[in-house]
Amino acid sequence: MNLESNLLHNDTLQEPFRAPPADEPILVIAGDVREMIKTIPDNTFQCAITSPPYWGVRDYGVKNQIGAEPNLEDYISDLVSIFSELRRTLKPDGTFWLNIGNTYTSGGRKWRQEDSKNKGRAMSYRPPTPPGLKKKDLIGVAWMLAMACQREGWYLRNDIIWYKPNCQPESVRDRLTVSHEYLFLFTKSERYYFDQKAIKEHTKNGNGKKNKRTVWSINTEPCPEAHFAVFPRALVRPCMLAGTKVNNLVFDPFYGAGTVGIVAKEFSRRCVGIEIKDEYIDIARKRTASVQRNIFSSVSQTPK
Numbered sequence: 001m002n003l004e005s006n007l008l009h010n011d012t013l014q015e016p017f018r019a020p021p022a023d024e025p026i027l028v029i030a031g032d033v034r035e036m037i038k039t040i041p042d043n044t045f046q047c048a049i050t051s052p053p054y055w056g057v058r059d060y061g062v063k064n065q066i067g068a069e070p071n072l073e074d075y076i077s078d079l080v081s082i083f084s085e086l087r088r089t090l091k092p093d094g095t096f097w098l099n100i101g102n103t104y105t106s107g108g109r110k111w112r113q114e115d116s117k118n119k120g121r122a123m124s125y126r127p128p129t130p131p132g133l134k135k136k137d138l139i140g141v142a143w144m145l146a147m148a149c150q151r152e153g154w155y156l157r158n159d160i161i162w163y164k165p166n167c168q169p170e171s172v173r174d175r176l177t178v179s180h181e182y183l184f185l186f187t188k189s190e191r192y193y194f195d196q197k198a199i200k201e202h203t204k205n206g207n208g209k210k211n212k213r214t215v216w217s218i219n220t221e222p223c224p225e226a227h228f229a230v231f232p233r234a235l236v237r238p239c240m241l242a243g244t245k246v247n248n249l250v251f252d253p254f255y256g257a258g259t260v261g262i263v264a265k266e267f268s269r270r271c272v273g274i275e276i277k278d279e280y281i282d283i284a285r286k287r288t289a290s291v292q293r294n295i296f297s298s299v300s301q302t303p304k
Helices: 033-039 072-089 141-152 233-243 259-266 278-289
Strands: 026-030 045-050 090-100 155-163 180-187 215-217 249-252 270-275
Touching: 026 259, 026 278, 033 072, 033 270, 045 072, 045 233, 072 090, 072 141, 090 141, 090 233, 141 155, 141 180, 180 233, 233 259, 249 259, 259 270, 259 278, 270 278
Parallel strands: 026 270, 045 090, 045 249, 155 215, 249 270
Antiparallel strands: 090 180, 155 180
16 A cells, blocks of 8 residues: 555545545545644544744745744644643643744834754744843743643643754854754653653663653754755654554644654654645655665554
């Protein structure tokens, strides 16, 4: 069977949700995540891994797009509501891995032209400076969102620093170049599935292994079709290995160019994504079609 045959539009709200089978492991639901996530039953997914649009960073050209809210509080509220629905769809022992970065105030600028090195940088809008902040302020969006999710009911278990050795150069003269983002580990319950052994790191002397640390050095990953760096596979792999077993169902509510689906296929997991932009669904289909399953990951895992 064609492993990508389930990478199709499923934009009819009345159509019942059906999890993808093992021989067609990827399903992409086309539409607005705020509505489409409501069609997914409770306790469906073992793990969720995602990177939502960052506030005021990119213009996706979508009406009412998340990340373009004029008010920062509305952005936080939108995501907290989506993640509340996500928690409903997560199994009781499931994990949720959230990649999010901080941003700066726009300084009163209303738009931003494209960069020759980064075509995705162009924006037709810039959000106003949030109340209480000043021009050139660093907005702690990542932690604002993490704490709001914690207050809403999530267990916040780790803040992971994603260090980017090949970070985007910045021409700033009065601050440091930003070379990191955050990856937060949330859980639905106090006790949850977490395969520590699957992601242990080698010790410096090579004589053993140690628990994985909270600073991950991972290069960004270019995607020529999308004209911007995408969610890197190396960032997704530890999350998926720690949070799932073979054939488990993984969820990405902001599917984008399909990195979570690619890693799911690599490790013989199944994946459901939601994506509003048809162009990205097509990119995801092409990227996933070229991926081969890792034969070593197909070996049955002993339940813990």
